[in-house]
Amino acid sequence: MSVRRPRTYFSQLPGFRWLVTVILLLAFALMVSSALQKSATVDEQSHLFRGVAYLREGATHFLLGHPLAASALSALPVLTEPDLILPVGTPVWEAGNWSLAGDMFMWRLGNQPQRLLFLGRLPVIWLSLLLMALVFRWGQALAGKWAALLAMGLLAFDPNLLAHGRIISGDVAMTLFFMLTIYGYWRWATGDGGWRALGLAGLGLGLASVSKFNAGLLLPTLGLMGLFLAWRRRSWRPLTILLVIGAVGGVVIWAVNGFAIRPLPGGAFWDDLLWVISYFGQPHGAYLAGAVSTEGWWYYFPIVFLLKTPLPTLLLLAVAMLLLLNAVWQARQRTGMHNVTARPQRAAMNITNLLYLLAPAAVYAGFSLTSSLNIGYRHLLPTLPFLWLFTAVSLQQVVQRWGKPARWLVATVLVWLAVQAVFIWPNYIPFFNLLAGGSDQSWRWLSDSNIDWGQDLLALARWQQQTGEQVKLSYFGTAHPSAYGIDFEPMPMWAPAPEAAPPGRQLYDPQNPAAGIYALSVTSLHGVVLGEQRDAFAWFREQEPIARLGGSIFVYQVPVTENSVDLVLLGIEPADFNEDIRKGLASNDLRVRWLQDNHGFLWPASGGYLVLGEGNQIAEELRPYVQSEPIIVADQQLHSLPEPRASAAANIHIFANYLALQETLFITTNVTETDEIQLITRWEVKAETERPLQLFVHAIAADGQIIGQWDGLSVDVASWRAGDHFVQLHQFGWEPELTPDHFLVGVYDGETLERLGEPVQLSLP
Known part of the structure; x- marks a missing residue:
């Protein structure tokens, strides 16, 4: 006689098991494929770096305000990379500066950022499936x-889980282990699992605690449930059993932190907790x-x-x-x-x-x-x-x-x-x-x-490849836009953002946005992370973008209002122009050259204007070159500049096709009677360059020794254009008992120190 087998729920619905599998596989496919489409978000490089530093070097001094476990889990696949480079031994490593160290690790040491990012995201996706x-x-x-x-x-299929279930952070890990803790306690309370269920709850409590500090909310949650069960059962056991869960959780915290015993068992866990308490004590914009x-x-x-x-x-x-x-x-x-x-x-x-x-x-x-x-x-x-x-x-x-x-x-x-x-x-x-x-x-x-968490640089890079447009970029994030091949001019950004405009070199004027294509993060549009510049992009908030990239970067086009104007600026940025200066220029297409200090002066190739900020003047020795009285005299001054005149010098010396030395003028007329010199050199810009060029003047004694020297450049190399002319004032001295035999004037690369061409020898005046 045959025995009839009981029907399971899977046999009752043969396709049910496959339905569950399809849901999990679809969620997995959506997270993995979308992770490949998104650039690094704000915190990812720091979490990933910290995890790698801990697992490979045992470093626990990078206090990120988060426990170690989630970062370490994301770092596990990254450790399979054979040529991984960490900034060990650098000042930022020794100082525990996770922000700069993470930036070096991800973008500047030769690692493969996109590969590291994807590998680090995989464990988060697996935790989401669990x-x-x-x-x-x-x-x-x-x-x-x-x-x-x-x-x-x-x-x-919740978009919020799909979004953060593929990002390197502690959010999903804490969510999983938070739930595991409550699930384990539920199993014990219902009599299903016994001590194994308590071990599961303790494991969840420990792992949640070393994933994110808001896991501390498990304590009042478990306490409330323990009180309720104790009341229902008229027994203290549901409360005392919480001590077992806490003990297991404490051992897990201790183990994840390498069984450190100083300053307390758990080591870096408590350091990070103190850091985050201090962090929450500071104001945060919302x-x-x-x-x-x-x-x-x-x-x-x-x-x-x-x-x-x-x-x-x-x-x-x-x-x-x-x-x-x-x-x-x-x-x-x-x-x-x-x-x-x-x-x-x-x-x-x-x-x-x-x-x-x-x-x-x-x-x-x-x-x-x-x-x-x-x-x-x-x-x-x-x-x-x-x-x-x-x-x-x-x-x-x-x-x-x-x-x-x-x-x-x-x-x-x-x-x-x-x-x-x-x-x-x-x-x-x-x-x-x-x-x-x-x-x-x-x-x-x-x-x-x-x-907008900085996730759409890849979308911007693809848009730029299709259109060929350079963009004026304000980006909320820590990734390097140039690493994605983006050609951009930096606009006001969140302070920690890399590749921002140098201090005092911001071209953007909120009251008169320059013509061009703007790519603005939504968070920048809101302005909450821009501090005192919160309304920097207020003009754009009411404009219709020409493209929305990934939902977080909006692209706008600002047309030219008037013909372009060439400007030379000293001690001022366009955003600081007063209304008289703006009316005098009457254009939103400003082509700016910057002066580093008042010992230099420049004429744009086609003429233009000089704007001096409050308290700034061109050096007395160079004022004859300005050749005009100010059009506007106030705290800020506006001067009209003619086209540069052609040089009458017979011998023009060209340095590596970048600069041509046209004239030299000794203000000091007899160097044998003094121990210092003032010299003016006049140059023509032959080509634009990204090299950090510098000028030098050396005083050379009869025996060939350098007895005095000047190095520098008052004109910002990155902003000059071919055809511009500029003059530079050099002044330096030497020991009174020494006398120069001649002078050398030349050009060199300020980064590599390579001389560009042979220096020009000047005789004594």
């Missing part, structure tokens, strides 16, 4: 396979719907949640909350006010399970209302697994009651979310639902990691 699997496992245990599938699908605050808003995260959570998910959550309220009301109707916690026989979840799902989300969300660090939805990620499980388990009673139509509804929601995730690929960070007003308006609501 999080989805854990949600499915818990959901199945609570309410069966359909609830588990719905909860996993809500999480797997942006919400056009307003900027350093104190934040209690309603910031509720608004973020409403605007960036998919609408179908929000609707299902609202239905789940209504079902919960209805269940509580029915329980009160049946049992009276004195026994609200009674459990209806047919309820999809009892009050204890409700505690495990809603208490962590409630504690975490409640704390977020008090936080002034209002910078992103990613800080809400730990609440999502609990909320979507609560939603799915609550709806299970509807599925049971309605049968096949309800299952079709669940399938429709999952397909909707999956199609949406595919449709918006790879731009998950700037996702907003329709409540935000569509893509044309949603960017006005939020800033920072909600929309």
